[in-house]
Amino acid sequence: MNLEEFIRQNRSGFEGEGPGPDVWARLEKQLPKPKKEKGRVVQMMAKHWWKAAILVALLVNAGLLLKYMNTKQEVAVVIPEIQEMESYYSARIEQKMDELKQLPAATAGLDSLTLKELELRNDTYKMLEKELAANPGNERIRAAMIRYYQMKLELLDRILDEHNKYSNDSPSTQKDVL
Amino acid sequence: MNLYPDNLENLPVTDQIVARCRMGDARAFHDLYHAYSKAMYNICLRMTGHSADAEDVLQEAFVQIFKNLDKLATDSSLTAWVKRIVVNHCLSYLRKKKVYFEEVEDQEWKSEDGVDEKEHMLTVATVKEAIGQLPAGYRTVLNLYIFEDYSHREIAGLLNISESTVKTQYMRAKERVRQIVHLKSKRI
Known part of the structure; x- marks a missing residue:
């Protein structure tokens, strides 16, 4: 039997193992970014817009609350059972925050400033609390606090949702508490 | 004898994986690499004769494959193209090692x-x-x-x-x- 025939007949015997896992590990760090400038910007926005939006929304909301409280107008809508709602929201927010804190920092991609703004008892909260203590029974301040809770809760839900959407590579162990 | 991933020669799949890579989908790069890595590493190993060098050459070749995927014409064979890039990287490795392919006295x-x-x-x-x-x-x-x-x-x-x-x-x-x-x- 000549050499060519022998090799062709035993071709699979000449194949060895594949490369070690290091090759992919190194390659992974060099993966090309999407080429088109526009495509990249759009993709970046799709992936990260909400992180910027959280900070803006929370800061704007805090500003609006201040303005709202300083107006002399009566509140049109009186929210019933404020006390219960307050404890309900704060419990939910604490729960969501715990969930968020369990995510690896890099995956969640939130900076410390945003996280601080999301904390339940941050400066805005303390400010509202102080106002409430000074004016016990003031429905407007209570309503403002509830609104602040609602907004925060919505944003937390959104962050966790978005995170789950973009992390489908590794099945999320997060359970939706809703 | 099937050394190369036939499923990638099947046009819709090839198109899909290449299209996903072109969009920068990391998962698609991963799939493409794993479909070819074994056969291509074996080429590198035969050509270089050293496992560490074979891995280096394979890595360099795949960097180029990933970078140039959008230059691949839709009607050309992905396997032949991938293989050609890998072989070319092996050859430039050999040239760097001062291997001459001209006629030699023996x-x-x-x-x-x-x-x-x-x-x-x-x-x-x-x-x-x-x-x-x-x-x-x-x-x-x-x-x-x-x-x-x-x-x-x-x-x-x-x-x-x-x-x-x-x-x-x-x-x-x-x-x-x-x-x-x-x-x-x-x-x-």
């Missing part, structure tokens, strides 16, 4: 002509070892022809030498393998 071998083929006990291990002992230039020609299925003309193009040089080198490479196998079997 008087010492000619005296050993006339080995009786029937006496050869060809085994995968002995053939592998014998190929491994070939001078790099001969080994390259033999690998490209027998293992990678390139024609003499294609090899001439890849190595930038004449087709007749390729043929001569191939014949000598084969002859040398026979001799090594023969010597080995006599020793046993």
